[in-house]
Amino acid sequence: MSAILIIEQILNGLQFGVMLFLMAAGLTLIFGVMGLINLAHGSFYMVGAFAAAAVAGVTGSFLLALIAALIVAALAGAMVEMVVIRRLYASDHLDQVLATFALILIFSEGTRWIFGSFPLYLNTPATLSGPVTLPGGIQYPLYRLALIAVGLAVWGGLWWLIERTRIGIQIRAGENDREMIAALGIDISRLYTLIFALGAALAGLAGALVGTIQSVQVGMGEPVLILAFVCIVIGGIGSIKGAFIGAILVGLTSTLGGIFLPELFKVFTDPATAQAAGASLASMSIYILMSLVLIWRPTGLFGARA
Template identity: 70%
Template sequence: MSATLLAEQVLNGLQLGVMLFLMSAGLTLIFGVMGLINLAHGSFYMVGAFACAAVAAATGSFWLGLAASLAGAAAAGTLVEAAVIRRLYARDHLDQVLATFALILVFSEGTRWLFGSFPLYLDIPPVLQGAATLPGGVQYPVYRLAVIGLGVAVALGLYLLISRTRLGMRIRAGENDREMIAALGVDIGRLNTIVFALGAALAGLAGATVGALQSVQVGMGEPVLILAFVVIVIGGIGSVRGALLGALLVGLVDTAGRFFLPRIAGLFVPPAEAGLVGSGLASMLIYVVMAVILALRPRGLFASHA
């Protein structure tokens, strides 16, 4: 295997990792601040992708579509938090799971009613088309490099937001002692709405960026949601830093498994079966990694620290 091919797989893993970070950062903030299990988080990913595709098709501008994905997902998150979620904070986790699962069905059927059952497609903007030559002669798509850069920028922005702003101070305090900050005069309801809308917007941004790499379709958020939960469990629930590290780890492990394991399986089973066996093992690999990490650190890598 050449160094060029290995570098391409590492970059693919990083690109998957930053997309998962955009999903899981909002999810871990919502759980950390509100103590809410939100199964509908993948629906905001889908909303962002559809908003981007619809606006880009209507205006011819991918950038307006990207802005629409943020605005649409944030608006959907605000509406859902006000209408449904705020009634669940004091309820049992089972009630939260059932209610947010119902929201998945509502969003899926509503999206199908608005856009139909056929997938939509997003075109990569001309400025991000083609491939760039990286050191070592590696040719890699410009758009995927831009997605990696976007993830790094969002991670830096979240770090500055949480560590350097008054809102971030309230988010950190809300994770540790909601009752105390409420007694000090902080509007907990408003804080919850802001955090939920922020998490939804990040998920919508992830959906929009991925929409240009694959089709935009109903139900696209559920498979990604499963990986996002793996990420926050590995990183530590409530930790944005843990979400970043966990997302990169999951992205690299998943990409490496899907590339290497079918080839390794070919050494032991007939070539016709190697792909199937290798793919099956690759799909299990991230859960094996999660189990090992939880055996060593039961609360995740960076539990309870945003």
């Protein structure tokens, strides 16, 4: 296996990881601040992808498609928080799971009713199409490098928002003692709506960006949601830094495992069996990683200890 192939797969793992981070960041904010298990978070990923595909199909502009994904997903998140989620904060987690699972069905069937059952497709913008030559003569798609850059920029922006702004102070205070900041005159309902809309917008952005790599279809958010949960469990619930590190670990583990494990099994068995066994173990590898992290640190890598 050549060094160029290894570097390419590492970049693929980073790109997959930063896209997972866009999902995991909103999820960990919502769970960390509100204490809410939101199974419908993947639906905002799907909504953003469909909004982007629809706008791109009408206007031909990828930038307008991304803006539409952000706005539509944020509005959908704000509406869901005000109409449904606001009534669940005092409920136990089972009620939250059941209600947000119902939202998955509503979003899926609503999207199918509007757009139909056939998948949509987003074209890669012309300015980002084609490969770029990296040091060492490596040819790598420019669009995937742009995805990595967007993910890193969002990470930096979230860090600045949480650590350096007044709203960030309110978010961190709400995570630690929501009753106290409400007593100090902070509109906790508006804060929760803002956080939920921000998390939904990030999920919608991820769906729009990935829509050029895979088809845009109903139900596309649920598999990504599972991986996002794994990311925040590994990184520590409520930690943006943890969500980023966890997402990168999951992205690299999944991508490199799918490449190297079949090659490893070829040492012991025939190619067909090695491919099947390696692929199966690669799909399990992220959950094995999560288990090892939890054994070592039950709160996750950057989770606060009780």
